Amino acid sequence: MSIILVTGASSGIGKATAHKLLQQGHTVYVAARRVEAMQDLEVHGAIPLRMDITKEDDVVAVVERIQREHGALDVLVNNAGYAIYGSVEETSIDDARAQFEVNLFGLARLTQLLIPAMRERGRGRGTIVNLSSMGGKIYTPLGAWYHATKHAVEGWSDALRIELKAFGIDVVVIEPGIIATEFGDVMTQPMLDRSGHGPYGKLAHAIAGSKSPMSQPSVVAEAIARAVQAHRPKTRYVAGNLARPLIFVRKYFGDRVYDRLIMSQFR
Numbered sequence: 001m002s003i004i005l006v007t008g009a010s011s012g013i014g015k016a017t018a019h020k021l022l023q024q025g026h027t028v029y030v031a032a033r034r035v036e037a038m039q040d041l042e043v044h045g046a047i048p049l050r051m052d053i054t055k056e057d058d059v060v061a062v063v064e065r066i067q068r069e070h071g072a073l074d075v076l077v078n079n080a081g082y083a084i085y086g087s088v089e090e091t092s093i094d095d096a097r098a099q100f101e102v103n104l105f106g107l108a109r110l111t112q113l114l115i116p117a118m119r120e121r122g123r124g125r126g127t128i129v130n131l132s133s134m135g136g137k138i139y140t141p142l143g144a145w146y147h148a149t150k151h152a153v154e155g156w157s158d159a160l161r162i163e164l165k166a167f168g169i170d171v172v173v174i175e176p177g178i179i180a181t182e183f184g185d186v187m188t189q190p191m192l193d194r195s196g197h198g199p200y201g202k203l204a205h206a207i208a209g210s211k212s213p214m215s216q217p218s219v220v221a222e223a224i225a226r227a228v229q230a231h232r233p234k235t236r237y238v239a240g241n242l243a244r245p246l247i248f249v250r251k252y253f254g255d256r257v258y259d260r261l262i263m264s265q266f267r
Contacts, residue, residue, distance in 0.1 A: 002125075002228065003070045005029045005062070007053060007110065008080030009046075010037035012181030013131065016217035017077060018046055020225045027070070031062055032080070053080045053106030054098075063113040072117035075228050077129045078107045083146040083187045085207070086194030096145045103149035108156065119167045126169035127233065129224055130157045134177050134243040138250045140262060141203055142195060161235060172227045173236045177243030180214035206266040215240040 004021055008014040009030035015038070018030045022044050030038050031051040038048040049065065051058040066073055081103045084095055111128060118126040135143065136150035154173060161171035188208050195204040223239040238244050250258045 001025045001027065002074035003027045003029075003066070003072075004075040004077065004228070005031060005066060005073055005114075006077040006079060007031045007051070007107075008131075009041060009048075010034040012183070013176065013179060013217045013220045014077075014079040015041065016221040017079065017224050019044065020218070020221040021228065022046055024225060024229070026075075026228075029062075029066055053110065054101045056109070059106070059110050059113065063110070066114075067117055072121040072126070073114050074118075074125060075127045075129065076111065076114055077131070077224060077228075078111065079131045080106065081131060081149075083143070083183055085142045085146065085187045085191035086204075087142055087198075087200040088144045090194045090198060090200065091145055096148075099145050099149055100152075103146075104152050104156065107153065111160070115164070115169070118169055119164070122168070126164075126167075127172060127228060128160070128164075128169065129172045129174060129227055132157070132173050132175050134175050134238070134240075134247055136173075136175060137247045138258070138262075140207075141266065142191060142200065142207060158235075170233050171235070172233050174220060174223055174227070175236060175238045175243055175247070176215075176220045177238070177240030177246075178212050178214050179217055179220060179240050181217055203266060210265060213241050 004026050006014050006018045006028060009018045010032035018028050018041050021028050028046045029049055030041050030046045031049045032038060033052050035048050035050045042048050049062050051062045084099050130153055132153045133150045135147050136154040139147045157171050157173045164171060192204055192208055220239045223237040227233040227237055249261060
């Protein structure tokens with residue numbers, strides 16, 4: 001069994017993933033700002049840690065505790081993240097920077113600190129799982145900054161994968177589709193605050209009112225668990241509603257067809 005850290009485990013995909021990995025018998029550390037929201041995981045054997053992924057002291061403390069108690073981590077699941085929506089024009093650069101601090105730089109800093117022990121152990125069993133999104137391959141209106149972070153995670157992960165291959169550490173990207181999490185609740189009202197009353201107001205309200213069937217977080221947790229268990233995991237796993245068809249259309253039919261398809265949903 002493996003020593004695993006799951007970030008962003010206070011809700012949604014992170015929490016479902018932690019539950020799944022605990023069921024498989026792994027030792028699971030769970031990290032989030034809201035420790036109280038991880039009490040149910042603690043009851044089932046998880047080890048909760050308070051961590052704001054954007055605060056160096058928090059990140060260092062988590063790494064030091066895990067390495068003090070177990071040495072090298074076997075699996076890191078970089079799940080912490082959120083989405084801001086709003087037009088490029090009306091979204092402040094400070095808000096955009098905050099999005100990158102969580103979705104890319106926080107993830108990257110935690111990974112940097114954990115790699116040396118994983119590499120030096122030399123067992124060829126380390127795995128780093130980075131949560132991207134179908135939004136790392138496609139795009140939606142008013143989501144420029146969010147998509148920018150997820151496209152960045154995709155490219156960053158690809159480069160990291162080939163850097164770490166010689167040390168037996170796998171890097172896996174997970175690309176969820178539309179999942180029933182807090183994502184929409186966190187995204188919608190701030191989007192309307194930014195862009196609901198100006199030149200993009202009609203589009204913002206159409207996006208806020210759109211409804212698509214959602215997959216449960218357990219669908220993504222299953223994909224992550226398969227990657228963790230695999231002797232040779234795939235480089236990417238796609239899971240959840242609309243992810244496969246939208247990625248397919250963008251890849252094989254091109255930008256113009258994809259543009260028309262996606263905008264037809266918000267008329």
